[in-house]
Amino acid sequence: MDNSLIAQILFYFFALVTVASACLVVFSRNLIYSAFGLLFAFFGVAAFYVLLGADFLAATQMVIYVGGILVLLLFGVMLTHKLYDMKLKSEVFQFWPAVILMLGLFLAIVTALLKARWFHGNVKPPEPTTAAIGNLFMTEYILPFEIASIFLLIALIGAAMIIRRKPE
């Protein structure tokens, strides 16, 4: 077996995992199942990053999405439902109109993609990206980098202020 065949098998496997767990997120009636579907969808996207040669981004996806955002969402599920309410149902409305609309949009996107002729650069074999990303952050992208840090600080303070109990 050569490399491209293995890459194809891996791609289709991870595509199946990602789309199936995204379907679980969307169509499950139990919020906990949805959260676990989201876990596997994030893992699948991280695997795509590895296949695309973005190693640093895959690690970032693992740490921030799986370790941060998903835990935060699980906290959100747990804190907004009574603990004895173990069913955690999430109701559905306008199911078929939304599904038909989005299926149409998906087919439109796919036909547009297949008709488009993208510019193809010369694809280099993947190499470690961490040092190059660090260099870009400290030179060309220094202003967005600093703005992002201030933005995170503002979001931290803002979230703490919103959720704070008012002193009686």
Add this chain to the structure above:
Amino acid sequence: MIELNHYLIVSAALFSLGMICVLIRKNAVHVLMGIELILNAANLNLVAFSRFSAANLNGQLFAIFVIVIAAAETAVALAIVLSMYRLLKSVNLDRADTLKG
């Protein structure tokens, strides 16, 4: 051979599923999960174009900024959802109609 279009189609599927989740759910936390799927689809597009079309790292840097913004957005949105739960004893989005008059 896996081409650019393969990744773009997977990303379109993720986007459509996330949009369905946003449209059909009334639970605010569930809607946030759909938004995370949409952001992941956008990121996948950025990284795929960065690999196949641009052949440089700018798309990956954009994806990192998107992840930063997604983290901040989730934190603030969950704070809002929790204070809504404290106020209304519910996270049903139809109940948040105080401004409706």
